[in-house]
Amino acid sequence: MNAIAEQTDVFLRFAAYTAASEAIASGLYPYFLPLQGHEGTTVRRNGREMIMCGSNNYLGLTTDHRVRAAAHSALDAYGTSCTGSRFLNGNIDLHLELENELAGFLGKPAALLMSTGYQTNLGVIAGLLTPRDYVVVDRHAHASVVDGCRLSGARLRWFQHNDATSLAGVLERLPDDAPRLVVVDGVYSMEGDLCDLPAISAVCRRYGARLVVDDAHGLGVLAKGRGTAAHFGLTDEVDLITVTFSKSLASLGGAVAGSEEAIHYLKHHARSLMFSAAMTPANTAAALTALRILRDEPQLVETLNANADYVRQGLAAAGVETGDSTTPIIPVPTLGTYETLSVWHRLSDRGVYVNPVVPPAASPRLRTSFMAAHTRGQLDHVIESIAAERALLLNRERVTAGVTTA
Structure with missing residues (x-):
């Protein structure tokens, strides 16, 4: 290959990427692992x-017989696919039924379904x-x-995590006549902490900014399942709420809820909706x-959060750090990337499946998450197994001593 080709051939980066191959060779590669069976709390x-x-099956509904039966019935009635976008030929009555019930549940006038939660944020923003x-x-x-922000071409600005003062400083520096939108998560997927929505919504009101809350991990988890805005009593202060069905609602798909005018506009401007095949009938019926x-069964949410509290308390008693989590997402910081993969492997040997997270996704950690369906016996085994690996964890004693992650 000549020198010019070496500079211009984008495929050369394939050979240059060796990180995953090295992890595979070491026996510590934790991704794309095939599961032979899945029964909710066990795999x-x-x-x-x-x-x-x-x-993220927070309510344990992926194996609920009623959810499975609904998916089977929709498959029999509608077939396997809508074979087109909702904009043209893929719109079915089940989509409208789910939109109406979801909007009512979230306390908004209207909702719009999209094919995934990821596409929902892309399409909305x-x-x-x-x-x-x-x-x-x-x-x-x-x-x-x-x-979604990058795709929009809008001028992107950042504010410090959950810091309303930082947000105010950013908004203060914008031109007075600049249209502005603020976007936050309701529950942050790596830390398990809640958005400081009261402070952030107040700043948005002060500076005339519209507010979008991505509540993928809040739906089914907070306020009898109604999410972060309802948890704080601020549903009317949040302009748009985006959600996904791949977590608490045991399916695949997503939606945005807001005013009738906003939903009407997005129906005709969200390209990820207009140019993607619609949610399948089975997915829609399951959600x-x-x-x-x-x-109808808000006690599921109570059980979910009681299980999460039980794990947090058990890990704290064992001296295991869990950050600012107040939700079923409980991060366990580790000493570094190698330690993350090592403790993941050791926990697997103990019969505990967790998610290893390494840079650049986030600082090294185990991302654990819990369900309403977990038994106390299962949770005790998880707590004991994680506590037994404290040598590889960034526990409270190391934090106090000033040890940092690799």
Whole structure:
């Protein structure tokens, strides 16, 4: 290959990427692992049953017989696919039914379904904003939010995580006549902490900014499942709420809820909606049934949060750091990238499935998450297993001593 080709051939970066291959060779590669079975709180890998503590199946509804039956019925009635976008030929009555019930549940006049939660944020942000606008985003916001901002061409500004004073400083520096949108997560997916919505919404009102809350991890978790805005009593202060169905609602898809005018506009401007095939009938029916179960059985949310509190208290008693988590997402910081992969492997040997997170996604940690369906026996085993690996964890004693992660 000549010198010019070496500079211009984008495929050369394939050979230059060696990090994953090195992890595979070491036996510590933790991603894309095939599971042979999934029963909610347990999974099977390599023929062995493990306690699942890495799923976002917060209410344990993916295996609920009512959800499964609804998906089967929709499959029989509508077939496997809508075979087109909702904008043209893929719109079915189940989509409208789910939109109406979801909007009512979230306390908004209208909602709009999209094919995934990721596409929802892409469609909402890129469909709403233009290059003359400013979008101000929490530094810990989800990747789909960031990608939506970049796709929109709007001028992106950041504020420090959960810091309303930092947000006010950013908004203060914008031109007086600049259209501005603020985007935050309701529950942050890596830390498990809540957005300081009262302070942030007050700043938005003061500076005339519209507010979007991505509540992917708040739906089904807070305020009898109604999410972060309802938890703080601020539903009317949040202009748009985006959610996904791949977590508490045991399906695949997403939606945005807001005013009738906003939803009407996004129907005709959100390209990820207009140019993607619609949610499948089975996915739609599963999400609709899960939503009805959530609405009718709020005790599931109480059990979920009681389980999360039990794990946090158990880990704290063992001297294991869990950050600022107040939700079923409980991060366990580790000493570094190698330690993260090592403790993940050791926990797997103990029959505990967790998610290893390493830079650049976030600082090294185990991301654990819990369900309403977990038994106390399962949770005790998880607590004991994590506590037994304290040598590889960034525990409270090391934090006090000033040890930092690699």
